[in-house]
Amino acid sequence: MVSINEHRFCDLFHSAAIGIAYVGLTGQWLQVNQKICDLVGYTQQELLERTFQDITHPEDLDTDLEYMQRLLTLEIQTYSIEKRYIHKNGSYIWIYLTVVLVRSPRGEPEYFITVIKDISDRKQAQEKLKLLAYYDVLTGLPNRFKFLEYLHQCIESSNVNPNYLFSVVYLSLNQYQVIKYSLGHSQSDKLLIEMVRRCLSFLTPNQVLARVGENEFAILIRGESNFENVANLANRLRKQVMRSPFKLNSPFESFTLDIGIVNSTIGYNLPEDFLRAADTAMHYAKLQGRDSTIVFEKAMQQRAIERLQLENDLQQAIKSQQLYLSYQPIISLKTGLIAGFEALLRWRHPTKGTVLPTEFIPLAEETGLIVPITQWVLETASRQLSLWQKEFFNQSSLSISVNLSGIQLTQPNLLEFIDKLLLKVGLKGDNLKLEITESMLVDSTRQVSVILEQLQARNIQLSLDDFGTGYSCFSYLHSLPVDNLKIDRSFVNQIIGNQKKSGIVRAIITLARDLELKVIAEGVETRGQLDILRDLGCDYAQGYFFSKPLETKAVDTFLRNHLGKKAEGRRQKVTECRLG
Template sequence: MQSKRAIEAAGSAANRIGRVEPAAAAAAEEAMLQGVIDTLPVGVLIFQSGPDGVPLCLSSNATFENWACYPHNQLIGLSLPRIRLLNENPRIGVAVESLLQDARGAKREIDWSVSESPRQRHLSAHISPLPLVGDSPARVVIAVRDRTPEIQAERNLKQTMLNDALTGLPNRVLFIEQLEEALEGRMKSHLAVAIINIDRFKRINENLGHIVGDELLAAMARRLLPCIRANDCLARLAGDEFAILVKNIDAPEDTIRVVERIQSALKSPFVISGGECFVSSSIGIATTFSSRRYSEDMIRDADFALHTAKSRGRGGIAIYQSSAHSVARDMFRMEADLRKAIERQELELAFQPYVNLEQGTLAGFEALARWNHPERGMISPADFIPIAEDSGLIVPLGRWAIETACMQIADWRKRCPNAADLIVGVNVSGLQLAQDDIVGAVEAALANSGIPGSALKVELTESAIVENPELARQIFTKLKQLDLSIAMDDFGTGYSSLSYLQQLPIDVLKIDQSFVAGMLKSDDSYKIVTTIIALARNLGMRTVAEGVEEEGQADRLRALGCDMAQGFYFARPMAARGAEKLLETGLYSPSRKRGGKQIIDARSIERTS
């Protein structure tokens, strides 16, 4: 019935406009307005040009009438500029007039918003010409869609996408957006990014549960908000990591004042699930004074500074320094190169002699890894061994050292009669001890090379042994069954209990070079060396002094009863062919005759090797 009344009213309006005959108008309007149904969820209006060329409304449906607050059929005959909602956007009138003049014109889509207390209504109009029927005048239909629910849903979705559900803070995406806006609009001012990480948060999750952990994160957000300035931004990046965008700073130290307020605020305990929880945070800071002026660079640099702060202990603060990052990037590249070094045969073993101090003879060698990089040249173990340990490459590197040392021993035993009783020491990392099957690796190397276990000595630092003494005892026992000897390296620098020396099957104590270097100048160092030698003798162990660089040190060590020594006074680490020359003589001393025999000058061999 409503559609019928709308058609009759539209026909009447067309007659009033006087552009077509009544009979023809009725037929055209019948076809044109067939689909105009009041129950449609979109507002529909049909326009035709009036006598003065202004678009006049021929028909409207109940949906639009309700939106625009018009009684039924009151829109018929009204000019478009007088119709509420439509007259809020002048482009609608322009588009309708254009299509009425040229029906072949393109359809139009126009979006606009109308302020309606207490909210805005968001509308979208699809404007298109109706097909011409006979001699009927041109007409245009406007289909108006209320996009308010859609826009609100988009905003809600964006709110969800850009804000952290747990804390209500901006998330990483929104933080980056705000950081980029701040970087683009900062002109000459500077800004900073501070990344905050809760120390030992993993323990809270593990011991109290993730629900309590989430409760702490929400409480942390509430605690941090009052610490920042009004124009700064606090966000939760991920997990237990928060970030602050600090704007308009005059110096990097300005950010320190903000983070110090945070550190102070965290001194008070958090009350969570009826209990108290004390936390601290480590904070890394990057500023536009030292970082590249891109959002991803600043976050990366702040994260690097955070890791620097955490490496110093809990509750640390660090400001990004590009020089430190350059070193880290260099180490990262070195790690990538190290992964390929074994396959490319860039690694080699150097051999530093052990000297029997009493007899002046060669007592063996310590095998030391060297890396001959194709671009950097020879790289010191002090530079690449820490990288190998940090990356896990120490396991294949350690296996390579054991296998290569065993094959070298086998080669020497075939060609040098003096190598029959030769012992070569190989260093084993504490990480390798914990992560690799050392016993299996040694068994395989001995089998492949055909040498006896007595030709190999495994050297581990005191700290590596102390980290897991029970594991060390089990492995050492199995290695002793293979007839290997065991040496504790750098003895005196760690925190080992003397009980370990009784429990572990250790054959050799190596006196750390720091004590040897000071024994001629410091009574304390001299007493420590004396004590270690006496301790080893009483426990049935042999001693090796490391880092001997002066004749006086060698003489003093000999007088104290130290069994062996190594160091630059005797020789630097040398290539295998140089070590072989020493094997051929069987005697060893830098510059003296002993027992009526001329002793070879090892340093000349070292230079020629």
């Protein structure tokens, strides 16, 4: 009977679906089954000439030996661990190992029995899940969660050693949304991958780059005691990343980076606070203009909270109709007649009173709220102009000017929306003027240019707003799809007694005449300014000299006073087009 049992055990040992082995007290293989040989790639004879230490991953060996020693001292009866074996070809295999110690009748240790299960597939699946959980699929960079882990380690090191310093640099790639919405995800992904490649080529292995948002990245800089060096590094990184155009299927190849920095001396204890502070500094950099770098200060956090409250208030303002339009008359300097109005957005806040666009439009653009807001402005202003045209005799030539954001230009349904709107309210294309900024044209993609050309094909005029204030390049104007140039009020205000400013205005008007463009001067407040503009050949003007921005009812009164009722059809000269 014993012989039969021994044969059965021998058959079970060699045919088992899991690895089974006898291992000597010093680690030599005494007997192994075929499953172990298949697992590690060695023959039985090759394994018997080796020890288990020979095929154990060096990082796992100490743990294995520690548990074996605890078995020998009777501290434990068995143990199970996950460890790695080294395959004959040099690769690693994950196994689940269970070990028991066999003792003699007198209690003396004789050998170990090990049961080995291949768990490589499970480990690979876990690694994939870990990658998905902690690394960005597109770029392969650590994601926000992994970056917070790195930050946590730095905070702990700093708590133990106050001399351990670190910084977080937060990067935001501008114009990314324009690429994504106009050219599609494939091109925006290509842009991000190339940006990451350039960043990694600049950074050292000790500097961790992570993708923490759609077009936002963070860098952890460890061990830098001079924080001025961190800001210098950030600015050098910007130059490195932006040193050459990005090769996209678009003429739009130049981008900008806004950078926020927070240093460990700020005194926060949570990694989320550090990342939030760097993000806040980055948003302050955006407000400074292109390619800015801002170092975080604690006072910024309170303003960030106020900004968040403003965002919530703005969402509520859209729902509860707190937004309204004022209209400023635009006067023809040649005929003295009212040519139209510019629709100016205002916000009647329940506690703060009137909030000007400069305070909430940048926020609306960042949050995407600018899209429904602009649609509302277009619809409200167009409908109102249609009512004025019907109420006042022979005023079908009146136009309404509306500011259009770059984000709105990238919306795929913009043309369809405008076509339906004009048809619904009964306006022609030449009754609508859309004001765009120079930066929108400088940064525009070919697709945006096509949209502007299609707007012009509908006789919708395009005005270049605040011309001369930031990105002006007179040489490219001839190729841009624009009809009007608007001279910024900062030039008009100093046109008297400032030869430089008046020279700029003269140059703009001369250039516009050569390019067959019309010129609109903003911020005209005195007769002296008006006379100079008229003498220079300016076509249109608006400002407090004629009228402040008016709400709808006040515009009705203004039109009755200066245009007359339908039957009268009076024409008023520019010197009379003033609100008393």
